[in-house]
Amino acid sequence: MEAQLTDARPRDRAATRQRLLEAARMLFGEYGYEQVTVRMIASAAGANIALVGRYFGSKAGLFGEVLAGEPTVRAVVEGDRAGLPRRLAEYAAERMSHDPESPILRSLERSAGDPEIQALVRDRLQAVLIEPIEALLGGPDAHARARMATAVFLGIGSVRRLVGPETPSPADVDRLTAVFELCLGLEPLP
Amino acid sequence: MEAQLTDARPRDRAATRQRLLEAARMLFGEYGYEQVTVRMIASAAGANIALVGRYFGSKAGLFGEVLAGEPTVRAVVEGDRAGLPRRLAEYAAERMSHDPESPILRSLERSAGDPEIQALVRDRLQAVLIEPIEALLGGPDAHARARMATAVFLGIGSVRRLVGPETPSPADVDRLTAVFELCLGLEPLP
DNA sequence: GCGGCTAGTAAACGAGCGTATACTCGCCGA
DNA sequence: TCGGCGAGTATACGCTCGTTTACTAGCCGC
Numbered sequence: 001m002e003a004q005l006t007d008a009r010p011r012d013r014a015a016t017r018q019r020l021l022e023a024a025r026m027l028f029g030e031y032g033y034e035q036v037t038v039r040m041i042a043s044a045a046g047a048n049i050a051l052v053g054r055y056f057g058s059k060a061g062l063f064g065e066v067l068a069g070e071p072t073v074r075a076v077v078e079g080d081r082a083g084l085p086r087r088l089a090e091y092a093a094e095r096m097s098h099d100p101e102s103p104i105l106r107s108l109e110r111s112a113g114d115p116e117i118q119a120l121v122r123d124r125l126q127a128v129l130i131e132p133i134e135a136l137l138g139g140p141d142a143h144a145r146a147r148m149a150t151a152v153f154l155g156i157g158s159v160r161r162l163v164g165p166e167t168p169s170p171a172d173v174d175r176l177t178a179v180f181e182l183c184l185g186l187e188p189l190p
Numbered sequence: 191m192e193a194q195l196t197d198a199r200p201r202d203r204a205a206t207r208q209r210l211l212e213a214a215r216m217l218f219g220e221y222g223y224e225q226v227t228v229r230m231i232a233s234a235a236g237a238n239i240a241l242v243g244r245y246f247g248s249k250a251g252l253f254g255e256v257l258a259g260e261p262t263v264r265a266v267v268e269g270d271r272a273g274l275p276r277r278l279a280e281y282a283a284e285r286m287s288h289d290p291e292s293p294i295l296r297s298l299e300r301s302a303g304d305p306e307i308q309a310l311v312r313d314r315l316q317a318v319l320i321e322p323i324e325a326l327l328g329g330p331d332a333h334a335r336a337r338m339a340t341a342v343f344l345g346i347g348s349v350r351r352l353v354g355p356e357t358p359s360p361a362d363v364d365r366l367t368a369v370f371e372l373c374l375g376l377e378p379l380p
Numbered sequence: 381g382c383g384g385c386t387a388g389t390a391a392a393c394g395a396g397c398g399t400a401t402a403c404t405c406g407c408c409g410a
Numbered sequence: 411t412c413g414g415c416g417a418g419t420a421t422a423c424g425c426t427c428g429t430t431t432a433c434t435a436g437c438c439g440c
């Protein structure tokens with residue numbers, strides 16, 4: 001009887017690449033760009049260090065690909081305009097008590113230093129949060145309002161990360177909803 | 191005529207220490223903890239690298255002393271309760287367009303990685319922002335409200351840092367004031 | 381005048397990083 | 411059967427970091 005009952009072939013470029021990508025996604029999200037070494041990634045993926053360079057060019061290239069491959073927070077931002085504050089508030093409330101699942105958001109919180117990485121993160125933040133909100137809002141100062149809502153959103157993550165998670169009460173979520181309504185210049189729902 | 195007209199004596203332990211401290215304050219504020227090397231600090235202070243270790247124990251020790259020596263944002267947090275949202279909003283608006291002068295706030299934005307540094311920054315954030323606001327507010331959920339206001343405050347800095355500065359309009363400041371009133375659970379001023 | 385305390389210096393250490401190189405080995409088509 | 415292509419490997423390179431060590435030299439009390 002031959003071994004290799006599973007379909008996981010050895011020497012499978014695509015599969016190894018994928019394992020590296022997923023290990024990187026997990027580690028970058030957990031610890032931030034600069035705290036994660038390529039050795040950690042390779043080790044977590046059960047692959048060789050040199051393969052990071054071979055498959056992604058560099059550590060930054062790998063990070064970029066992780067960011068690009070994210071499904072993002074689109075579910076929150078897409079949807080009807082009136083419900084946006086509530087959806088933002090509920091998502092933000094989730095982030096008061098738990099680390100985000102999305103490497104983008106985690107990276108936004110944790111990856112500060114490297115200018116190249118900052119540029120990647122910035123572009124992504126614009127693309128997945130600020131611009132969609134701005135488009136949904138419309139109006140003359142939509143950009144400023146989208147920016148402010150994004151600020152609240154990010155700040156909640158910063159506070160959790162810095163001073164620890166805390167479970168929000170229902171009243172907190174309501175207050176947060178009102179805050180987002182105010183930021184976005186939308187009327188409260190009846 | 192002898193040289194040394196100034197009162198800056200050479201071989202002055204206290205003065206050298208002070209120069210190192212001020213160079214560190216400036217650099218940490220500008221670039222964040224991990225981006226600044228002890229060589230940069232020593233060079234900016236015109237001192238030898240080894241003196242950082244001698245006078246402050248370590249880079250982290252120096253950072254801790256920089257944080258501890260900060261005058262902080264006390265002016266905003268101290269004062270009457272009713273005016274707090276406005277003061278917060280004005281200070282936050284300032285931070286929309288300019289980098290903060292305070293190394294604490296800058297470090298809050300930029301120093302993410304090292305756990306020891308994170309602990310220092312967290313303690314400082316609690317001491318200078320969350321706890322004073324909480325004390326000023328009073329009431330049952332004062333902590334949650336102080337946390338939320340702090341989140342908005344920090345988030346604004348994050349957005350400026352990530353996507354660039356933007357000068358707020360007077361309407362933005364008004365909206366921000368309302369946001370802080372909401373966060374803090376205070377009534378709007380007449 | 382001189383010995384010792386001490387501020388300041390130069391240089392190196394060891395570790396960790398991202399990256400690059402030279403290699404091994406197994407599979408597959410001819 | 412065999413040659414080569416390519417996935418995967420082991421290792422080292424060059425660099426920068428924080429830290430430490432051994433040393434130099436100036437001031438002060440005696």
